[in-house]
Amino acid sequence: MGIIMDGKKIAEGIRTELSEKIKKIEMEKKVKPTLATIIVEGDEASASYVKNKEKVCLQTGLGSVTYELKKDTKEEELIEIIKELNSREDIHGIIVQVPLPKQINENKIASLIDYRKDVDCFNPENAGRLFRGEKCLMPCTPKGIIRLMKEYGIEISGKKAAVVGRSNIVGKPAAIMLLNNNATVVLCHSKTSDLKSQLIDCDIIVSAVGKPMLITADMVKEGAVVIDAGTTMVDGKLKGDVDFENVLKKASYITPVPGGVGSMTTTMLIENVLEAFNNYE
Numbered sequence: 001m002g003i004i005m006d007g008k009k010i011a012e013g014i015r016t017e018l019s020e021k022i023k024k025i026e027m028e029k030k031v032k033p034t035l036a037t038i039i040v041e042g043d044e045a046s047a048s049y050v051k052n053k054e055k056v057c058l059q060t061g062l063g064s065v066t067y068e069l070k071k072d073t074k075e076e077e078l079i080e081i082i083k084e085l086n087s088r089e090d091i092h093g094i095i096v097q098v099p100l101p102k103q104i105n106e107n108k109i110a111s112l113i114d115y116r117k118d119v120d121c122f123n124p125e126n127a128g129r130l131f132r133g134e135k136c137l138m139p140c141t142p143k144g145i146i147r148l149m150k151e152y153g154i155e156i157s158g159k160k161a162a163v164v165g166r167s168n169i170v171g172k173p174a175a176i177m178l179l180n181n182n183a184t185v186v187l188c189h190s191k192t193s194d195l196k197s198q199l200i201d202c203d204i205i206v207s208a209v210g211k212p213m214l215i216t217a218d219m220v221k222e223g224a225v226v227i228d229a230g231t232t233m234v235d236g237k238l239k240g241d242v243d244f245e246n247v248l249k250k251a252s253y254i255t256p257v258p259g260g261v262g263s264m265t266t267t268m269l270i271e272n273v274l275e276a277f278n279n280y281e
């Protein structure tokens with residue numbers, strides 16, 4: 001029987017410290033570190049994240065402004081908003097929710113976010129720094145995953161790790177960060193021919209796909225650490241990628257959904273806004 005990793009509790013602990021820091025900044029500098037979120041309607045998981053994020057910002061004292069855009073928003077409109085946010089002194093972090101609708105080119109948007117405010121590591125400048133193992137604003141979800149493992153004293157160095165999913169905000173950077181922490185990494189995706197054969201000898205599995213029940217107990221080695229970043233709304237409930245009940249019996253550590261990676265993501269976002277605030281020059 002594995003240990004259920006309490007992301008919610010760990011995140012709350014980190015947030016208590018962050019809110020002290022925010023208070024101090026407000027008192028000393030008379031400014032409130034502030035995050036701007038842009039969401040183009042259409043994705044339920046994204047909407048749930050934004051709702052949660054606003055709650056948590058309020059709790060910790062971080063300023064938060066949200067731009068909710070219609071599904072048919074033109075690329076130029078989004079570009080204008082980003083340019084404005086880049087130049088505003090009262091905005092310290094910018095996050096553009098993905099997925100974006102088809103008419104908007106994600107790469108173009110990513111490259112326009114000022115890298116000093118780029119709190120989800122969207123911009124190629126930040127992504128390049130991450131790739132090279134240099135200091136940068138790290139993407140929130142992979143950062144939260146590594147932090148959670150460290151909080152539980154889980155060794156990464158020398159371990160074999162598999163990441164399932166290769167998006168630019170979760171899978172790919174998670175693989176790079178595991179590599180930067182000296183794991184040997186396999187990166188799986190939808191064209192991976194035999195997922196089970198890739199996962200079965202891994203000490204660490206990170207899943208970020210968005211398909212409930214994708215990771216089943218037969219794919220998991222006895223004693224493996226299983227991190228579930230998937231979030232899919234099923235009948236109004238948030239579901240991960242992992243068959244939690246059954247994988248729990250084999251894993252040494254496992255994250256639940258909700259209450260696992262998601263809470264860490266929001267918390268790392270706040271940490272990154274503070275980092276962006278402190279490093280901006």
Ligand SMILES: NC(=O)C1=CN([C@@H]2O[C@H](COP(=O)(O)OP(=O)(O)OC[C@H]3O[C@@H](n4cnc5c(N)ncnc54)[C@H](OP(=O)(O)O)[C@@H]3O)[C@@H](O)[C@H]2O)C=CC1
Nearest residue numbers: 045141165166167170189190208209210229230231262265
């Ligand atoms: N908990 C959290 O904090 C966060 C959760 N999420 C959630 O994580 C999930 C993934 O989102 P995101 O990272 O944006 O990724 P995307 O939705 O952009 O992409 C999904 C990835 O999964 C891969 N994939 C799809 N089907 C399979 C399969 N059968 N076997 C193996 N791989 C497969 C795809 O492969 P290919 O590249 O070949 O198409 C792709 O790389 C979503 O549920 C999202 O809501 C996202 C961000 C943060």
Ligand SMILES: Nc1nc(=O)c2c([nH]1)NC[C@@H]1CN(c3ccc(C(=O)N[C@@H](CCC(=O)O)C(=O)O)cc3)C=[N+]21
Nearest residue numbers: 045046048049052096097098231258259260262263265
């Ligand atoms: N640029 C960008 N970055 C993202 O990080 C990003 C994104 N776009 N688009 C959408 C996905 C989805 N995502 C979630 C994060 C936290 C929770 C979360 O905190 N969930 C809580 C539960 C919340 C609830 O119960 O409603 C939990 O897991 O405990 C959920 C989903 C981030 N995403």
